[in-house]
Amino acid sequence: MEHRHMDGVQKNAPKKRKTTWKKDPAAVKEDILTVATEAFAAHGLSGANINEIAEKTSTSKRMIYYYFGDKEGLYRSVLERVYSSLREIEQALNVADLEPIMALRRLTEATFDSHVKNPQFIRLVMIENIHNAEYARKSDVIPTLNKAIIEKLADVCTRGKAAGVLRDDADPLELHWMTSSASFYNVSNKATFTTSFGNRLFTEEGQKRIRNRVVDMVLGAVVIDYLPRKGG
Amino acid sequence: MEHRHMDGVQKNAPKKRKTTWKKDPAAVKEDILTVATEAFAAHGLSGANINEIAEKTSTSKRMIYYYFGDKEGLYRSVLERVYSSLREIEQALNVADLEPIMALRRLTEATFDSHVKNPQFIRLVMIENIHNAEYARKSDVIPTLNKAIIEKLADVCTRGKAAGVLRDDADPLELHWMTSSASFYNVSNKATFTTSFGNRLFTEEGQKRIRNRVVDMVLGAVVIDYLPRKGG
DNA sequence: TGACAAATTAACCGCAAGGTACATAAAAAG
DNA sequence: CTTTTTATGTACCTTGCGGTTAATTTGTCA
Structure with missing residues (x-):
């Protein structure tokens, strides 16, 4: 009961406490x-x-x-929550009954779009990488979350190779790496890229072009005799 | 350096100051x-x-x-210094007398490699992006630094189109975007990627494969009738 | 209805960390 | 040789901020 700093004069008159509240x-x-x-x-x-x-x-x-x-606990919870919510989006995606090339195109576009739509997630992943992913690694859900997308890509690869439309060195993980790198960078490095080169690639037009380019790059890497469409 | 708890003896005895030093x-x-x-x-x-x-x-x-x-001033100086030092590396690169496709291959490989070799630069750029590039933008050198690489790519495009080996919608800035996105992500997101998918792509073998993939992706996007070599 | 647990509030604490005051040596200027 | 400016060292100050203490209310269950 030490009010050490209340020497004399009414210092720190206690604020009236809220008299009523609900539990929730x-x-x-x-x-x-x-x-x-x-x-x-x-x-x-x-x-x-x-x-x-x-x-x-x-x-x-x-x-x-x-x-x-503590602060770290709060951060960890935030991280897990945002990772989980994105996984749900990925899992909702159904391309099992599209023919392989179309499926791959859709997966790529969906990844690109979901990155654009979730900048907060991107930023948190950037921050995690600054920390060498030490908090993501500690989590017991995060390391298991991204399997869904890989499985979908694996299925597409299998079907595509069987149909003779995908190169037989096509690899699901590499495919995901390619799609992710382009999609992630597109959001994560927008600020510095714009600073150096202007925002030409980040207008609505520019983003459409980039999105098509990404699809072309990914398909071009694994589809046999892929013919990219012309222009943007 | 707590001298406070040295009760009695020698309380707050000023440390002997260095009696001599050079100015530098x-x-x-x-x-x-x-x-x-x-x-x-x-x-x-x-x-x-x-x-x-x-x-x-x-x-x-x-x-x-x-x-x-202050701290911010120190940070700004650090940022400018690493940006500048990387620019020098880029400028040293000479591909003017290689034929266009080979030149493009070399530029891509060089960009990929220089990212791998400069993780500190990557991390600082990541950090800048977290800050929406506000410090890079304030700088009066940084926004002008990356012109060199774009000019080289522009030259390659011009020559390649003239020679009829590059698609006529090939664009230097887009080319740089493609190369950068892959090269940057490869370093910046190594930690979280590994956490989710293991380090298969980050072994020496894996990195070789990825590097070749990146070259194939970039060339495949702009070279007419590009034939990627098989396997990793 | 009253004990007990769960949820919430306001006030407080310690110290780490950014930043400063002040003295003084080294070099330059005159 | 004196003065001034530049560069450096030591000790210190202030406060922002992560974290706590202690009291009080709400809801539950014998």
Whole structure:
């Protein structure tokens, strides 16, 4: 009971505490995670500020520590949540009954588009890479999440080779690497690329061209006698 | 350096100051920049610690502030320095007297290799992108640096089209985008990619394959009737 | 209805880390 | 040789921010 700094004069008159509130743990957690996701994606692990996060939630800083332990715990939860939500999108994709080349085209386009649509995810993955993926690696869900897309690509490869339309050195993992690299970079490096070269490739037009280019590159790498369409 | 708890004896005895030293501003600045580059590349702008940086230099924290003003100033200097040093590498590359396709192959390979060889640069660019390139944009050298590579590609395109070996929609900036995206991602996302899919693509073998794939992708996108070689 | 656990609030703490004050040696200027 | 400017060293200050303490309310279950 040491009010050491209250020498004498009414310093720190206690704010009136809220007299009533509802219990809603799930909503509180969600609220915190939503705000924290934005903060970590914007400023990174060390750059994000717990006090600021707390202010933007409808609850208090104490609750963050109550539910997530510490800053790192909060970050880990954010990471897992955003990884998981993206996996759902990937799993929803159904190309099993398209013919192989069309399936591959669709998968590539879908990957490209989902990257464009989820910049927050991209930023968090960038941040993870800065940290050498140490938090993703600690997670026991994240390392298992991306299997879905690889399986789909593997299926396409198998079918494509059987049909004689894909080169027999086509490899699902390499295919994913190619698609990912283009799709990821397109979002992750937009800022510096624009700084160096202007935004010509990042207008609506430019992005359409790039998207087609990516498809052509990927198909061109594995489809036998692939003929890219002309122009953008 | 806590002298506070040395109760009684020798409390706060000022450390004997170095009685003699040489002036060497240039070396001191270089020393600081070298250490700071490592620190910022490893931990980002907010994550890097000025005290730690100071300890690793052969000089004192005071000098960091003397020469660079504040943390942000130091970061900006680091950024400009690594950008500039990479530009020199690019400029040294001479492909003007190779035939167009070979020239393009060499440029692509060189870009891929230089990314692999300069992970610190990659990390700093990643960090800049997290910050929406605000510091790179403020710089008055960085935005002008990457012109060299584009000019080389433009020359190759012109010659290639004239010789009838390159598609007439081949575009230097797009070519650079393709090469960069693959080369950059290969380094920047190694950690998370490995976490998800194992390190098969990052062994010596795997990297050779990837490198060849990248060349094939780029050439395949612009060379008329390009025939990729088989296998890895 | 009252004990107990779970959820929430406001206030506080410690210290790490960015930044500064001040003294002084080395070199340059005059 | 004196003065001034540049470069350096040591100690220190301030506060932002991650994390805690302690009290209080809400809901549950004997």
